[in-house]
Amino acid sequence: MRQTSRVITFLALFALLPSAAQAASYTYVVSAGDTLSKIAREHQITVDDIMQQNQLSSDRLAIGQTLTISGERATYVSTAAVPSEESNREADSIPSENADRSIGQKARVVADVLRVRQAPSMEGDLLGKLYYGNQVELLEHGTEWSKIRYDQDVAYVASEYLSLKNQDSDDVTDPDDIKRLEDLEKLVAPLLGTTYVLGGTTPDGFDCSGFTSYVFDKLGVTLPRTSEEQFLGGVSVSLDEAKPGDLLFYDALNKGRVSHVAIYLGNDRIVHANGDDVRYGKMEYMHKLYPFYGVKRYLTFE
Numbered sequence: 001m002r003q004t005s006r007v008i009t010f011l012a013l014f015a016l017l018p019s020a021a022q023a024a025s026y027t028y029v030v031s032a033g034d035t036l037s038k039i040a041r042e043h044q045i046t047v048d049d050i051m052q053q054n055q056l057s058s059d060r061l062a063i064g065q066t067l068t069i070s071g072e073r074a075t076y077v078s079t080a081a082v083p084s085e086e087s088n089r090e091a092d093s094i095p096s097e098n099a100d101r102s103i104g105q106k107a108r109v110v111a112d113v114l115r116v117r118q119a120p121s122m123e124g125d126l127l128g129k130l131y132y133g134n135q136v137e138l139l140e141h142g143t144e145w146s147k148i149r150y151d152q153d154v155a156y157v158a159s160e161y162l163s164l165k166n167q168d169s170d171d172v173t174d175p176d177d178i179k180r181l182e183d184l185e186k187l188v189a190p191l192l193g194t195t196y197v198l199g200g201t202t203p204d205g206f207d208c209s210g211f212t213s214y215v216f217d218k219l220g221v222t223l224p225r226t227s228e229e230q231f232l233g234g235v236s237v238s239l240d241e242a243k244p245g246d247l248l249f250y251d252a253l254n255k256g257r258v259s260h261v262a263i264y265l266g267n268d269r270i271v272h273a274n275g276d277d278v279r280y281g282k283m284e285y286m287h288k289l290y291p292f293y294g295v296k297r298y299l300t301f302e
Contacts, residue, residue, distance in 0.1 A: 030065040035222060041275055043069055044112055044285040107146070109134045111161035112282075120145035120156040127155050133269060133280020134203030135190065136162070180299070181244040181266060187218050188263075188271050194278040208260050211273040215263065219245075221298050228259040242266075245299040248283065250290040258293050262286065 028039065035060045036047045047059065054067050059158060106155025109130045117124035123216075130136065139154060141145035145158045191205075191214075201214060209227040216223045224230050231249045242248070244266045251274075252260035262272035262281070270281045286292070 014281055026069055028067045028069045030061045030067065032063055032219050033062075034061055035059070036061065037069070038070075038276065042113060044282075044289065045069070045290060050064045051210075054154055057298060063114055075270075105136050105141075106135045106139045106163060107141075107148075107162040107164050108162060109136065110163045112285075114157055116148075116150050116155045118155060120147070124156060127151075130157065131279045132282060133271070135189075138162075138164075175265065177243055183219070184215070184263065184265060184271075188216050188278075191215075191278050192280070194273070196273050196277055199271045200273075206273040208252075208273045208277060209264070212261050212263055216298060219299065223298060226256045230261055231258040231293060231296060234298045237295050237297050239292075239295055242295045243297075245297075247298065248286070249293040249296065250286060251293065252290045254291070260290065264295070 028043075030039075034036050036050055036056075038282070040047045040050055046143050050056070050067060050069070050103040051059070053070055078145040109132055112128040112132045114134075116130060118127055119125070121302045136157070138146060139149060141162075141164075142159055144159055145156050146162055148155055148157055191206075191211070194203055194211075195205050197206060197210075199210070200206045200209050201210035203214075204215065209223070209225060209230055212227075213223045213225065213229065224233055227249065230247060234247065237246065244264060246264045247260045248262045248270060250260040250262070251257060260272070260285075264270055264283065265280075268283050270283050270286065273279060274281060
């Protein structure tokens, strides 16, 4: 019996090993306010992907309906937290031997969407979600679950989707660029999570160009109001020459013209009002989802 248990555990662990050739998938339950475009945007896939994967004939959804979300964007579900026969417990909720070194550190979320739970278990109540680039304060850091400060309370997230390294300046080495990035981060930090409001230009609610206009105004630069108008101004630069603070433009509505703008932060990172709220994102996934129109520079780089 003991040998059988070991075999079962081995097979369970083997099944959890990541595979470059195997796409992750999980079941998403539709809740009030969900739309296909919102779900696709949140998971960095297309509406067509969801419809094809679930054989949907229309874009109408019902509360409680289950959808299969597959592809690279589904990796935020913690496979490390799936219990095997011998690990049906709170996996490594106790901090590791180096946890004291991590207490009080800032960690950055490296998953596109990271679920925040009340307890260090997949059965723990869901308190909310964090998004790529969000910073959290570490209280304890275990190999599978980490305790964090969340909305002035204590919560848990899967450790594998946190990075303790400061990756902001990995590809940003020029001192002026680093200073610009630090200034942008300070301006953006209190705005993260601000609700998307069409036509919004204040911290009560932003649309994409309202957000860029607000941030740049704090930097002493007045931008045109809409993303299309912002694209017509500024200085064109190649994507290879983009620096933190440059603006990236996309056709997010697929109408053959600019309809979205994001602020480039370097190292493949952007920040934008993405249709749900203000959040960090990855440039590579924006390029995958939407037609890219170019880079414009409004800030002065000496």
